[in-house]
Amino acid sequence: MPSETETMLAAAAADLLDGAGGVARARAWRDGGGALDRDVWGRMAEMGWFSLLLPEAHGGLGLPAGEALAFLEEIGARIAPEPVVAGIAALPLLAACGTGAAGALLERAAGGAAIICADSAEEAEGGPGSQSQVLALAPADVDVAIAFDVRGRRLLALDPAEARAVATVDGGALAFLADGPGAVVIAEGATAATAFSQASDTLRLGHAAELCGLMSRALDMTLDYMRLRRQFGQPIGAFQALQHRAATHFVDVTATRALVREAGRAFGTPKQAGAAAAAKAAAGTAALRVLKDCIQLHGAIGFADEHDIGLYLRRAMVLAASAGTPGACRALFGTARAAELSAPTLRQAG
Template sequence: MNAEASAPLRMIAESAADFAASHGGPGAARRVHEGGPAWEADAWKAIAGLGWLGIAVPEAAGGLELGAPALCVVAEEAGRALLMPPLTAGMAAAAVLAEGGDAAAPTLQALIEGTAHVALAQAERGADGTRTASLVPEGDAAAQWLVASGQGADFEARGLDPAAHGIALRVRHAVDGSRLADLAIEPAAWADAPCLLSGAVGEAAWARGRQLAWLGDAAYLCGLMDAALRLALDYLRLRRQFGVPIGSFQALQHRATDCHVDVTATRALVHEAARAAGTARAAWAAAAAVQRASAAALRVTQEVVQFHGAIGFADEHDAGLYLRRAMTVGARHAGAALAALQGR
């Protein structure tokens, strides 16, 4: 990327870093871990006010039309600050809704304005016609779900409000304290919900949105593991044994170097995948990015806990916050991304 092209992204990154630092951080992540809400109306409206939720939405639909590279820049800074609201899911959902035409316009407008959150879910249809979807990010916070079912000509993505459509919803907690949800959608509720995308065209739009979600979470994990490694390096410089900083021990230097390589290589892959959006290799590149980022984030955050010794395993220490968040975000797309890499 040349200097002229990267200048706008640098400006976006600086703005995102300032906002994420003031609304995120280990303290905010710990409040969620201890039972506080990850999704708060004021923070969500502030995010919307920056235009982030429309970052991958065409200008004609009310967005910024900055594309996947800008989305990844924002997501990386969010991960660096452990920002807990479902930002990456919201950005991807807005891009999908933008391709839904007039039927999706009111929902898209509410999402971009920050008065609603829309979560994406892929449902499986049972023999009795009931559709089930699981592990919806921040399920209890979402005002609406955009749920996809079927393939090809049978593909449909419908907008559902669990309260309005009488949908059974089971909310549970991930290891980082964020909320997940399982949905059971009866045939009558499915038929009553508005169809926002359908057929092969709708399925293609859904696939593009899913790729943005992969890229966003991959970038988020890049920021997260970079921040976690910096936390560990500060500790290695501070902690002393035998009269010297433990960071001077060669064995720890080698392990820290491996972590640095993991972070740097993963970031390069993620941003290269973002530049591939809209090309023939977009799906494979996005899937590869999130698979690599998920694995690398686990390796790095586990090492960060180890670098801190016994104190790193204490629930009160911030090192564990990065590991738990990496576990939650990395698990979101494992099955679908792996299937895309294997050509399924």
């Protein structure tokens, strides 16, 4: 059962997002070109959303990652377009850097004055503007994106303003960011690597929680439709074949949520990286399976743009690919598990 803190956070998220427009805001955001609402972002910052995992020594709440999961499920359930998870991951990363440049960014981000996100990065073979072979993706209209240059072992603060942007299926846009003259180094060496690894685990766990919220709400919508839609003189939910499909998806949601919660409890232990990757892989796979069938169970109206169920599928597609596709996360889990099994036990070490 969620703790009192988890319940309060989830209720606060629901109140703010419902008051801002709820799911209808996701449609307006898409139709309006995907520009982030900085007023809503500022209110999120005022409520301390981005400081949830920030250590108390830096002015944050210092919560364990597992206590933010119910909160993040509510954000997923309402298809909030803001990159909340990436914003939450950024602040502890900046605090861990211990440099003046990172401290200045931390101050701006904590108060909502700037939208600063930590997001995934990968090695590139080169290209226009790329000097150190680092390539990162970030929402196109954030102020600063934090990326890790694996080859140079540096954390970089990059400006998406002049980056090439591409549209995403949910109506947003991603900027392709490469190292260049405007990049600011905020940490190097082991400090940079450790901080970004922690942020990456937070991203995967957070997106997994969002996906749980998405598919849970979409399944609830589908069950409501199956109770109302009548065919051959009875609700379609009375047909056993459709009941079996709905029951299978209920198991999908419940099992995935349990795995994500277990991954949250693994944070701060040697199992953290593997658990976060496993949770993200499972949530991405399950969400796409559930959402696709929810569309089918709605019949023809499910394929119409006017119905909100399509918004859930499109958002799930984006989140499933963020911070590692299910396949990439399964590979990460395999690597983490192999390292765990090869590590010396306490008895061997003694």
